[in-house]
Amino acid sequence: MDERSSTGSETAMDDRPAIHPVDETIGSEILDTGRQQNNEWDIPCEEKCGVDLDYGHFPAQGRSEQTDKRTVKRTLERRFECTECDYRSASKANLVKHTRTHTGEKPYQCDQCEYSAAQKCNLDTHIMAKHTKDKPYMCGECGYRTADRSVLTVHMRRHTGVKPYECDQCDYSTAHKGNLDRHKAKHTGEKPYICGECGYRTAHKSKLSIHIRRHTGEKPYKCNHCDYSSVRKSDLDRHMLKHTGEKPFMCGECGYRTADRSSLTIHMRRHTGEKPYKCDLCDYSAAKKSHVDRHMAKHRGTTLLVCVW
Known part of the structure; x- marks a missing residue:
């Protein structure tokens, strides 16, 4: 392995380039150890970074003539894993962003109000929607205006009734992808968002954000x-x-x-006549939850709260 092909092993994993130059040494040594599948070569790049490379279609003959003219893309393994859920990513930066859904961290602060966000793109959207006077995108049906074209697209679905996001387990459909993600949690029972303070878990990212405010006292x-x-x-x-x-x-x-x-x-x-709140000790039911709470005092032998029924 010559000097050009060995310097990559001295580079930190996170700083390695996404593309490696292919030199003659790789052509003569590495290609011969590759695994040919369906006329494609999986080329181990252990000498450079320990990550397999997808070399694509490469003829069996004349390899050494082409190796100094072509590049090999890294096949980025999804090696960065979340310790709270089964999320995996090929990018450490993406994992950092994902982790904020569990911690509630919002490092991007609006300099015009108290709004904060976990991702910069969300802050940019907030500034456009709340602090930018120019709102060039207007709904032709009701006059609604916005600074964000994508927001107008979602808004228009109120008028058209279009619900492009469909559940593959039932007949539920929605105009918002976020709504579909929340709905799917009903089928899986998964609650990937966890509060780092008290262990509260939820299927909804927005609910975790609201819950975190109980600990911080934030009222934005x-x-x-x-x-x-x-x-x-x-x-x-x-x-x-x-x-x-x-x-x-x-x-x-x-x-x-x-x-x-x-x-x-x-x-x-x-x-x-609907009374959805029911006592689990007798056949009492009520239209309001507070009425059932008062009724339960009878079963507890408490006189602090008197049932009015």
């Missing part, structure tokens, strides 16, 4: 009318209705209106 969603702040955007949206007085959710049976979708859901049970 702030009301611009008062000092209210919240962990979740949905909580802020409900709070804002107190300032506007808007009650967008209406019962089709009696005209009852509310600012909270969940309140309408509970209200509708008065009409349907």
Whole structure:
């Protein structure tokens, strides 16, 4: 092995180039030890970096004449493994990004608000959507505007009803890939996202991010009318209705209106008679979970909470 082909062994694994120059020594020594399969050669590159190379179609004759003119691509083994789940990657950088889904780390901070992200691309999207006044992409149906073309594409599916992401185990389909990923967790039961503080596990990356805020005390969603702040955007949206007085959710049976979708859901049970919350010690059931909690005090022999039923 000449000087050119031996210097690679002195390079750190993470700094090795993705492409190795092929010299005459490799042509005469390495190729002869390669494994020929379907007219393709798997060439071990142990002398350079210990990783097999996929040399592709290479004629059995005249190898030495071509070795100084061609390059061999490394077949990057997915050797970087996550210790929390079965994720594997050929890139150490990708593993670092993936690990943040478990730790909740968000090193990319917005310099205009308190938003932070695990990946720079997410921060870039946030800045475009929240802090960039120019929003050139507009929906022709409802006038919605955005700074991101991909966001408009997803938005348009609300009007078209297109749901390109389909579950291969049931008839579920969705407009968002993230929704499909969350749905599939119902079939597998897998909960790959884990809190490093308390061991809480979830199938949803977004739920872990929200959970982490319980430990950090972070409340990134702030009301611009008062000092209210919240962990979740949905909580802020409900709070804002107190300032506007808007009650967008209406019962089709009696005209009852509310600012909270969940309140309408509970209200509708008065009409349907549905009582989804059941006592596991007797046949009592209720439309609200809080009613079952109060009822359970009877079984515990507690007088602190009195069942009103």
